[in-house]
Amino acid sequence: MDWSSGDSQGQPAQPQAPPRFPRIWVGYLLGAATIVAEMIAIALHPELAKEPLIVPPLYLFLANFISLVYWLVCVYEFHVLLMRASSGSYSIKPMRAAWFHLIPVYGLYWVYRWPRELARFVNSRLPAPLMRPERTGFAVFWAFIVFLLLDRGFGMILLFWAASHLSRSLRLALAADLGPPQGPLSFS
Numbered sequence: 001m002d003w004s005s006g007d008s009q010g011q012p013a014q015p016q017a018p019p020r021f022p023r024i025w026v027g028y029l030l031g032a033a034t035i036v037a038e039m040i041a042i043a044l045h046p047e048l049a050k051e052p053l054i055v056p057p058l059y060l061f062l063a064n065f066i067s068l069v070y071w072l073v074c075v076y077e078f079h080v081l082l083m084r085a086s087s088g089s090y091s092i093k094p095m096r097a098a099w100f101h102l103i104p105v106y107g108l109y110w111v112y113r114w115p116r117e118l119a120r121f122v123n124s125r126l127p128a129p130l131m132r133p134e135r136t137g138f139a140v141f142w143a144f145i146v147f148l149l150l151d152r153g154f155g156m157i158l159l160f161w162a163a164s165h166l167s168r169s170l171r172l173a174l175a176a177d178l179g180p181p182q183g184p185l186s187f188s
Contacts, residue, residue: 021081021167022074027160030067035153037063066158072098074163075114078170082121085174092117111144112137118166125173136166 039083041060042049048056054082079094092114116137125131139162147155 007163020077021171022163024074024160024164024167027067027070027074027163028157030063030070031153031156031160033153034060034067034156035151038151038153049181059148062156068154071156071159071163072101074160078163079114080168081170081174082118085125086121090121105137108141108144112141115140115162115166118170122169122173126176130172131169136162139165 037060039056045054045057048054076094076098079090079092079097082090082092083094097114100114101107102112116133119131119133119136122131140159143155143158143162145155146158174185
């Protein structure tokens with residue numbers, strides 16, 4: 001007697017839908033909303049421009065926080081795509097990729113390292129190199145520095161500008177034909 005539910009008997013396994021690419025346009029909107037929140041905060045509280053260590057108003061804090069969280073979600077989604085495309089052999093796990101941003105000093109190195117690894121992955125899938133790994137890493141690193149030190153809204157827009165380049169290159173790499181399979185074909 002079979003006590004299983006019978007849902008999987010005789011039915012082929014459904015292939016998983018491919019993960020979606022991060023929605024970069026949402027990041028641009030969040031960056032613009034952060035800039036607007038900064039302008040409103042400076043207009044209503046001019047002391048914020050003079051003393052940066054004052055606690056910001058809640059709407060400015062929320063705009064910054066939501067923007068950063070969405071950036072981490074996009075980093076996670078990029079790495080889910082990379083894990084699926086490499087059949088699990090990509091060296092950086094998605095959760096680690098997002099959480100390593102939050103380690104105080106290591107996070108500065110991390111925002112340089114993971115885009116560089118993504119660029120190497122893209123170049124490995126294409127017949128001719130498309131991305132320069134060091135430049136890609138520096139683009140994200142400098143955007144993150146602008147986000148941390150100069151202006152949160154403008155820095156977020158720069159981060160998502162770099163992410164749009166990563167997304168476009170990754171789309172090309174995943175759409176590329178890898179050529180004929182290596183080795184003999186197995187017929188069963």
